[in-house]
Amino acid sequence: MRSLKNNLAFHIEEYHHHFQVATADHHDLGEAYIRGLFKTEAKWRNMERMNEELDLSGDGQQRLQQFISDSPWSASALISDLAVKTSEFYASQPTYQRRDVGYILDESAHLKKGKQSVGVARQYAGVIGKVENCQVGVYASLVWNTHSTLINARLFLPETWTDDPARCEKVGIPTDQRTFKTKLELAREMVQADLEAGVEFDWVGGDGLYGHGLELGQALDEMGLSFLLDVHCDQQIYPFKPQLQVPERTSTRGAAPTKRRADVEALRVDAYAQQLLPCQWQSVTVRDGTKGPLKLEMHVRRVWLWDGEAETPTQRTLVISRRLTDNALKYSLSNDDAITTPIERFAYRQAQRYWVERAFQEAKSEL
Structure with missing residues (x-):
């Protein structure tokens, strides 16, 4: 525990300057607040309980509250610094790519x-x-x-x-x-x-909330970024590029058609997956796990999306994985090319959300 405390203090020291404001240096309160988060049981974690655990001199509770609520130090600048330091730390590792x-x-x-x-x-x-x-x-x-x-x-x-x-x-x-x-x-x-x-x-990932529709994918395209975003099982796709055209008028009654339609019907990704043959899946080892290698069956192909309004359909790469243990399917869309991008890279990227989900679980159960 002493080693952990010393390491925490050393780590916090890197961010000392963020707690310095024009009239005061609140570095001690920043360190105290973080120690309080560790020492106070999660369900009772508030300023009063944290102050009791920390035993700060004077009106510690009021000082902590003022530090978090009213002090002009910039939380966004601190978070940005942390992000850059994390990026630099990864880049310094021998196996980094x-x-x-x-x-x-x-x-x-x-x-x-x-x-x-x-x-x-x-x-x-x-x-x-x-x-x-x-x-x-x-x-x-x-x-x-x-x-x-x-x-x-x-x-x-x-x-x-x-x-x-x-x-x-x-x-x-x-x-x-x-x-x-x-x-x-x-x-x-x-x-x-x-x-x-x-x-x-190298790429942006996210769950079905962020992959649903075209909005975020188009924004990332405009930023020049690669992405692989999960989508829901009811995501509509076109396995082949649809032709968009205004239907010919077939009756003299009513107004003439003015809205373009696709010449083929869109297909749900889960319906598409059910049509795949065994030979259309490829076995990929994603990583070594505590219970042995993580292996998935993968299917990757070009598809098109159209929301009924855009001038042209949008080409994407559909990535489907199937777990060998229970045949559970996971669907994603990427703007990387299905032909030139190794299938192992798609599998790796799709599987990486696991570590984020586990980090949230650990944060809520252990901190």
């Missing part, structure tokens, strides 16, 4: 009681699989091989908050952060911010 580093997007819900916590509302909480009173954060992790580090986060503000200026004012939400933004918009902002800060990664 940039192609193995992913920027993984995910959300996590924090169950709450009452209505005072910023952003709290009745909304879907993935941690319990249903709508509940909670806060929801959009997070970014930098993942390399078996390592995963949270490097950015945005709190999702439901419209019940952004449409209520008085409520936002009461809890101190800055005026420039009271505009409603979707989770996809928050995700795009984080990617852009970390790129500008100098964080290095």
Whole structure:
């Protein structure tokens, strides 16, 4: 424990300058707050209990509260520094290859009681699989091989908050952060911010929330980034490029057709997967695990997407994996080419979300 405490103090020291403001140096409070998070049992973790564990001199509870709520040190600058240091640490390792580093997007819900916590509302909480009173954060992790580090986060503000200026004012939400933004918009902002800060990664990943539809994929395309985003089983695809045209008028009654249609019907990805023959799957070893090698059956091919409005269909690569243990299927879409990109790389990228999910589980159960 003494070694752990010393290592923690050494690590915090790297961020000392972030807690220095014009009139004071709050480095001691920053270290105390982090120690309090470790020492206080999660379900009782608040300023009062943390102060009891820390036994700070004077009015420790008030000083900690002021440090978190009112002190002008920049949390965003500290988080950005952490992101860059994580990127540099990965790059310093002997086995590092940039192609193995992913920027993984995910959300996590924090169950709450009452209505005072910023952003709290009745909304879907993935941690319990249903709508509940909670806060929801959009997070970014930098993942390399078996390592995963949270490097950015945005709190999702439901419209019940952004449409209520008085409520936002009461809890101190800055005026420039009271505009409603979707989770996809928050995700795009984080990617852009970390790129500008100098964080290095080879692709962007995320679950079905981020892969559903065209919005985030198109934004990442415009940023020149590779991505592999999971999609839901009802994702519509065209196995072959559809021709878009306005149907010919077949009757003199009613208005003439003006809206273009595809010349073939779209297909759900799960329906497509059911049609695959055994010879269309390829066995891939993704990594060595504690219970032996992780092996998946993989299928990769070019497909097209069309939302009914775009001028042309969008070409993507469909990535499907099948677990050998239970035949569970996972679907993703990528903007990397199906022909020139090794299937092993698609398999690796799709499997990397596991480390992010495990990191969230450990954070909520052990910290």
